[in-house]
Amino acid sequence: MRELRGRGEAGLAEIEGGAGLTERKLLETLPAARFWVEAGVGLGPAGKLVRAGFPSLESLAGVSRDELLAIPGVGIVTVQLCERLLGRRLPSVIDGWQAQGFSGTAAASLAKAGIESVEALARLTDQEISAFGLRSPDRQLCQDLLGRRLQGPKPPAAPATVDPKVERSLRKLHQQILLELVELFPGQRGTGPAVEPALLALWEAGRVIEAVIGGAPRGLDLTAGDTETGEALYEWVVRHHFALRVLDAPGDVLVAPHTPEECQLKVQFTQGRWFATWVRLDVAESQPEVRRRALVLFETGRQGELVETAV
Numbered sequence: 001m002r003e004l005r006g007r008g009e010a011g012l013a014e015i016e017g018g019a020g021l022t023e024r025k026l027l028e029t030l031p032a033a034r035f036w037v038e039a040g041v042g043l044g045p046a047g048k049l050v051r052a053g054f055p056s057l058e059s060l061a062g063v064s065r066d067e068l069l070a071i072p073g074v075g076i077v078t079v080q081l082c083e084r085l086l087g088r089r090l091p092s093v094i095d096g097w098q099a100q101g102f103s104g105t106a107a108a109s110l111a112k113a114g115i116e117s118v119e120a121l122a123r124l125t126d127q128e129i130s131a132f133g134l135r136s137p138d139r140q141l142c143q144d145l146l147g148r149r150l151q152g153p154k155p156p157a158a159p160a161t162v163d164p165k166v167e168r169s170l171r172k173l174h175q176q177i178l179l180e181l182v183e184l185f186p187g188q189r190g191t192g193p194a195v196e197p198a199l200l201a202l203w204e205a206g207r208v209i210e211a212v213i214g215g216a217p218r219g220l221d222l223t224a225g226d227t228e229t230g231e232a233l234y235e236w237v238v239r240h241h242f243a244l245r246v247l248d249a250p251g252d253v254l255v256a257p258h259t260p261e262e263c264q265l266k267v268q269f270t271q272g273r274w275f276a277t278w279v280r281l282d283v284a285e286s287q288p289e290v291r292r293r294a295l296v297l298f299e300t301g302r303q304g305e306l307v308e309t310a311v
């Protein structure tokens with residue numbers, strides 16, 4: 001990046017704030033920004049690009065979309081203009097993961113963590129991969145790519161029998177706590193040891209309640225296709241895949257982007273077995289049907305607990 005000249009720290013502070021910035025002020029402070037300004041980039045983003053070390057098109061060689069979008073003050077409009085000037089689309093880690101079949105949410109999580117290839121993913125431990133909170137289809141795809149079965153986090157101990165009235169109250173409180181967490185701390189979830197104490201306290205409260213009420217149902221007779229079993233399975237799928245729930249990363253919460261109705265969730269008894277299926281609306285329509293539709297099989301575990309397997 002070229003040496004900064006002109007108005008010094010005062011000029012830089014003005015560029016950071018963006019208030020009252022004019023082309024003259026920008027170019028006095030950052031002469032190298034002239035290229036971007038003349039190319040049609042806004043004054044603020046032009047200054048941000050130069051300060052980040054990108055004074056020209058040539059400096060964008062080998063740069064990804066994700067890197068540019070990570071620069072504060074540089075948005076998708078600026079990135080698209082850069083791509084038009086280059087005559088090509090910049091590579092994107094997120095695009096690469098989605099091309100593999102991952103959902104947009106999973107692709108963004110992997111890219112944010114700096115995981116740019118299957119080789120890099122393979123270097124992670126099962127616990128580190130589980131910390132991404134991958135949903136069943138993404139987790140299955142991950143296992144397919146790595147050629148191994150992932151060992152998830154140890155499930156909580158089976159909760160003692162809870163009075164139905166108390167359980168209903170706990171479920172309501174659980175959702176209220178997680179809703180407060182999402183609304184009070186937007187964009188601040190899942191930041192590991194740097195999690196704000198108040199956020200972490202809410203997350204821990206939700207986690208404690210979930211350990212009591214969030215376990216898979218037990219004692220269901222999966223050999224008969226009765227309405228009561230179907231309703232219990234439907235409720236479980238909604239709670240596990242569509243409702244707010246805590247994830248493994250401290251402070252992180254699953255916020256489903258779509259409702260069960262939007263995803264056409266169905267639970268059905270076919271050929272003596274219970275299945276659930278829904279459309280994964282966060283997967284591009286260009287992907288094969290097998291990637292866009294989730295399908296899970298319900299079975300009974302050794303302790304009588306419900307076991308869900310992606311198929």
